[in-house]
Amino acid sequence: MKSPQTDAPRFESLFGQPPKVQVRAPGRVNLIGEHTDYNGGFVLPMAIPQHTEVHLSPREGRTVRAFSANLGAQGQVNEYELGQEKRGRGWLDYVQGVTHVLRAEGHTPGGFDLWLSSDVPVGSGLSSSAALEVALLRGLREAFGLSLDDVRIALLGQKVECDFVGAPVGVMDQMASSLADTGAALFLDTRSLKYERVPLPTQVEPIVINSGVTHSHSGGDYRVRRAECERAAKLLGVEQLRDLPDAELPRALALPEPLGRRVRHVLTENARVLQTVRALREGDLAALGPLLYASHASQRDDYEVSVPEIDLLVELGRAEPDVLGARLTGGGFGGSVVMLARTGTGASAASRIATQYAEKSHHQATVLVPEPSSGR
Template sequence: MRSMSPDVNPSFQELFGHPAQVAVHAPGRVNLIGEHTDYNGGFVLPMAIPQQTHVELRRRDDRRVRAFSANKSQAGEILEFELGAEAAGKGWLDYVQGVTHVLQREGHTLSGVELRISSEVPLGSGLSSSASLDVGLLRALRAAFSLPLDDVQLALLGQRVEVDFVGAPVGVMDPMAASIAGLGVALFLDTRHMNFERVPLPPGVDVVIINSGVAHNHSAGDYRVRRAECERAAALLGVPQLRDLPEAELARTERLPDPLGRRTRHVVTENARVLATVEALRAGDLKRLGQLFYASHDSQRLDYEVSVPEIDLLVDLAREDSDVYGARLTGGGFGGSVVMLARDGTGTAVAQRISERYAARSGQRPAILLPQPTGA
């Protein structure tokens, strides 16, 4: 285990004494709408963002994996483990261990590797930094070992890394977005059947993403509780998943014990909002898109209870801004980021003034992720 100053950001050559053989990247994502629907078999609408996770790799002749993270919060030493001896509980290295563990369990043959990882996707931002890392690692190993895996298979393996090894009960949306989504194009995904379609964003709109500065953690308790509540509600309603409850039968949720009725109402109405958003995108109906964004946020705040005061403040500031069509919490909640739709050409100014007002009123240090600041 080699330690170094956290202020040093060595290259792959400096770390390992030779150049990398493979260099790949995978994006973070913003979910335009469709929150907490993926693990209920429903619909989602994510989009890739410019921020990427970068993975450099070189094969070794033994079974040793040596990995270095250039992220400031993680940097400082090369961490190591042996293939076949992966054991959870080692922080960020668990994602590397999870990837090699899942691949080997699927029958893929690996040797040891050296890895350098760096990422522009902020941790705990609701922009899927972990799925971006999973997919980046899987892409690097696919390239290095000529693994016969397509992009959808990579995404499914990435989900299993999170669920089976890291212990975060996430749905399939995040790795699918990191694996197959694009910039400026919404990925309309049916998470049950894995059917997907790329829907272009209409002209006349800027996507704005502001990180609240309040970090979240999908492997923590609240996210697990929401998923368990959904499973309990589906069992009481006699449906396989909440996706299977028609919106016309929402009255049935009134007989569920609180908060299960409200959790169900969010999932059912959010699925409907995804479908309505796809129609509005195709029609270029920006006013309707904004209404759907605000309705989604209100549902997350009141029925699903995954928002926090800082996120609500960002959305309230967006409501007060005449250049904003709509805004909502994006990601799993309990912190993270807000996504907004602004008038064409106003995104940078909107992000700046809302961030300034938010910082003054919350005491938090927000970060503008999109539009990317000059020089980013």
């Protein structure tokens, strides 16, 4: 991604003043632990090189002026007044949501000029919205001296999506964007918010491939899955599925379809996260692949969030001798896959997979990790 200084002259040309703050926040890929966060479970994301950048300067009054460089020639400066945020303005809703939530939490930033640019693909399952929220919250923290730590920023970002945008997401995406890095996985207990950075063994490297099939967390399918989990938990007499002992799975499987399978995914996925963390700590490469493939099969069959294009990418990964494992990452219904490959082989394996995918599907895959420009 270009350096933050690249857009500074454009910011000044557009707004008549230089940016006071230039910050960024990464997208994320989830190695394992899908649809467990809103069930109080465990997740294992890590940051990706792609970021959202924020250039920001305070201005007099209560007007916010915002511009998205990603819209190119079609972009225009959008305005709204603090305290008068209203949904229904596309990408601007995430900006409005941030100031709305801050005000509700007792923080009162003034008006500001904002330039956004991002190379996190929208709808790719890599948390483009969380990267925007966290980057903007970081920028406002710096510009207005707000008392917010990194965990609080993540929680506020989640509130933006749930309370303003209307996407009932868990906390994983914002916690990863706020706390994770590209060198280690973030082992997170989404109930207690306790976290630990777990380095990947030096013998493996991640691959992330965007399928070109987009998804949306504010859409119906994601909401349905969350509602199914909440209904199952109520029928089973627990607050969240995290609270259900593994020994109770037979009782869960007696629930009306498809609730039992949804529960089975959550319970087994939580266990797979813990097993993956153990394998990473011990450098047990042989254990990693089966865990990723089992996670994908569970998402495909029990949780029913995969699509044929994602399944194809996983199978193409399985055919690569240097790919240890592959799975759908993110909310599903499109998006991206994550794979673990032997170090030094990821770029070539990903290139072959993308080529074969284009030949076998009607979509173009984009290799995001390893970065094509990295020379690996």
